[in-house]
Structure formats: C-alpha cells, structure tokens
Amino acid sequence: MNLIKLAHKYIGGLTHAHTVLSNHAGHHESNLTIDRIVRSLDKGNLAGDDTSPLAYVLLNEHPSDPARPRQLGRLSPRGRRLLRQRRRPVVGRVPIMYGLEVSLLASGRTDLTPRLADRCPLIIASRHTLPPETERDEEAIAQLFSDACDNPLVDVLGHPPRFIEDLTAVDWPAIFAKAKATGTAIEVNLNTFPDDDDHLIQRQFWPLWLKELARSEADVFIGTDIHNQLQLDSFISQWHELNQEVSWRDNHLAQFITALAAADIKPAKVITADFDRFKHWTQLDKSERSHLHS
Ligand SMILES: [Zn+2]
Ligand SMILES: [Zn+2]
Incomplete structure (x- = not known):
C-alpha cells in the first residue's frame, strides 16, 4: 500500500492546531505561533504550493484554561486576543481558518462566549x-456528548474516547447515531491515537472504535492536534518517511492512517480531507449537515 497516497486521501490540512494563545497561567501547552507553523510546513514541503499535500491550517485554540474551564467575561483580554488573531486569513500563501476548541462543562454548556462564536468557522467541543463524579461516569459522559450534539454551535466532538477507553459501558454506536442525527462530526485525533508504549487497553480499543465509527453514518473530522514545535517537526518528518519500509513500524502517522484504512473509514466520510469540501461543510448549518450522504 502506498502510504503517502493514503495520507493524501485522509489528511488535507493541519487541523486542530494550537498556538501560544492556548497557554494559560500554569498551563503551557504550546510554543507555536501561526508564523512558525506556516514556516515549518513550507520548509518541510507540506504546504505553501498548489501541489502541497496540506492546503490549509485550522487553528482550534482553547478560549479558557482546559484545566479549569469557565466562560470568559465580555471584555476579557484573552477574548480580544483571540478575535484579533482572526485578522490574517492567509499567512505565507497558506489559508488559515480560526476555529476554537471549547471545553464541555458539567452543566451541559461549554466555555464558549457569543462574541467568540460569532463568525467562527469550526468549533470542537x-x-x-x-x-470527579462526571469525569468517568458512563451516563454523565453520554449526557455530555448528547448535550454537545444538541448545541447548534458545536460542530465536532473532540477526541471523544480520550481517558475513557477502558469504560466498556459507553454506548459509542448511540453517540455516533446522535452525532449523525444532529450534524455533528466525530474527531479522530492523531495526538491521542496510541503508540506502542501505550496501554494495551487503548491499543485494543482503537481498532474496534474506528470500525464502529466507520459503520456509523457520522461525519469524521481528522484532527492532527499539534501543540508544539517538536510535534510539528515530528509530523513533518513522519510524513516524508511514510514510504520508507524500514521505519514505518516506528512511524506514528503511518500507524494512524493504516488504522483508518483497516477500519474501512472511507475518505469521503472525512470532512477535513479536502479543503473545498471542508469549507463547504463549515458553511452549512447542522440540520443541513445531518442530511448529507457520505
Ligand atoms: Zn482537547
Ligand atoms: Zn487540542
């Protein structure tokens, strides 16, 4: 199998990326800026040309600290910085989309504010x-996902199985059906896809979870979820090493796309795979998306 070709089919942009704007006091998750992302992708021949594999960058910053999520006040400096960031639609020939990754709150709401939601092309929740009583309770989890799907502003459920791969009573087919019915996409997150060092439970869980997702009618959002320069450099070098037989077993990206194909996730189901199709999807409202056939 030609893994470069497969990567092209599934991954059309650098999606769910974070920059230093996602850092919070006591929570430093990124050392990237938009310029650094674009420069690295350009230098690594992954973006910046008509023939480059990645046609766009989608940022999904955290509005509030994911370790202590809360709604920002109307005049918060952070909110203003996030709005200012949106002024650069193209950086170094690479189109940039300014989405958000909001945190689900136990109340069923999110930390998103109306000002930040306004004209935001893509919100991952x-x-x-x-x-603690909500974190690992299957019923509470199902309710949280269901509330997120019912929220007209939430476009994607972000890294849904993270840290709950061992909870056998989570009804994933029901969650995927609810996602489809409400026009919400399911993220398949590269960053939380297990590697060889991860627990057996995660490694056993993922192929089955992907197969369930492939069987469902829910749209799939592939999130590269890049936070820092190290991850970005490693993503770029792994992409170029995709066709080197010797190393593909150590190549996390190769394992990821191979798992997608093995689970029979159809590229046509992946909304992020093609920039024009993705832009079109973001412009539809959720009820229109729920009627799309993939
Ligand atoms: Zn997250
Ligand atoms: Zn993230």
Whole structure:
C-alpha cells in the first residue's frame, strides 16, 4: 500500500492546531505561533504550493484554561486576543481558518462566549477537566456528548474516547447515531491515537472504535492536534518517511492512517480531507449537515 497516497486521501490540512494563545497561567501547552507553523510546513514541503499535500491550517485554540474551564467575561483580554488573531486569513500563501476548541462543562454548556462564536468557522467541543463524579461516569459522559450534539454551535466532538477507553459501558454506536442525527462530526485525533508504549487497553480499543465509527453514518473530522514545535517537526518528518519500509513500524502517522484504512473509514466520510469540501461543510448549518450522504 502506498502510504503517502493514503495520507493524501485522509489528511488535507493541519487541523486542530494550537498556538501560544492556548497557554494559560500554569498551563503551557504550546510554543507555536501561526508564523512558525506556516514556516515549518513550507520548509518541510507540506504546504505553501498548489501541489502541497496540506492546503490549509485550522487553528482550534482553547478560549479558557482546559484545566479549569469557565466562560470568559465580555471584555476579557484573552477574548480580544483571540478575535484579533482572526485578522490574517492567509499567512505565507497558506489559508488559515480560526476555529476554537471549547471545553464541555458539567452543566451541559461549554466555555464558549457569543462574541467568540460569532463568525467562527469550526468549533470542537471536548471533555477536558470535569468534576470527579462526571469525569468517568458512563451516563454523565453520554449526557455530555448528547448535550454537545444538541448545541447548534458545536460542530465536532473532540477526541471523544480520550481517558475513557477502558469504560466498556459507553454506548459509542448511540453517540455516533446522535452525532449523525444532529450534524455533528466525530474527531479522530492523531495526538491521542496510541503508540506502542501505550496501554494495551487503548491499543485494543482503537481498532474496534474506528470500525464502529466507520459503520456509523457520522461525519469524521481528522484532527492532527499539534501543540508544539517538536510535534510539528515530528509530523513533518513522519510524513516524508511514510514510504520508507524500514521505519514505518516506528512511524506514528503511518500507524494512524493504516488504522483508518483497516477500519474501512472511507475518505469521503472525512470532512477535513479536502479543503473545498471542508469549507463547504463549515458553511452549512447542522440540520443541513445531518442530511448529507457520505
Ligand atoms: Zn482537547
Ligand atoms: Zn487540542
């Protein structure tokens, strides 16, 4: 199998990327800026030309600290910085989309504010820190996902199985059906895809979870979820090493796309795979998306 070709089919942009704007006091998750991302992709021949494999960058910053999510006040400096960031639609010939990754709150709401939601092309809602009684309770988890799907502003459920791969009572087919019915996409997150050092439970869980997702009618959002320069450099070098037989077993990206193909996730189901199709998808409202056939 030609893994470069496969990567092209599944991955059309650098998606779910974070920059220093996602850092919070006591929570430093990124050392990237938009310029650094674009420069690295350009230098690594992954973006910047008509023939480059990645046609766009989609940023998904955290509005509030994912370790202590809360709604920002109307005049918060952070909110203003996030809005200012949106002024550069193209950086060094690479189109940039300014989405957000909001945190789900135990109340069923998110830390998103109306000002930040306004004209935001893509909102991922993820489980980050939650009260202990909610965090690993299957019913509470199902309710949280269901509320997120019912939220007209939430486009994607972010890294849904992270840290709950061992909870056997989570009804994934029901969650995927709810996602489809409400026009919400399911993220398949490269960053949380297990590697060889991860626990057996995660490695056993993922192929089955991907197969369930492939069987469902839910749209799939592939998130590269890059936070720092090290991850970005490693993503770029792994991409170029995709066709080197010797190393593919150590190549996390190769394992990821191979797992997608093995689970029979059809590239046509992946909304992020093609820039024009993705832009079109973001412009539809959720009820229109729920009627799309993949
Ligand atoms: Zn997250
Ligand atoms: Zn993230």
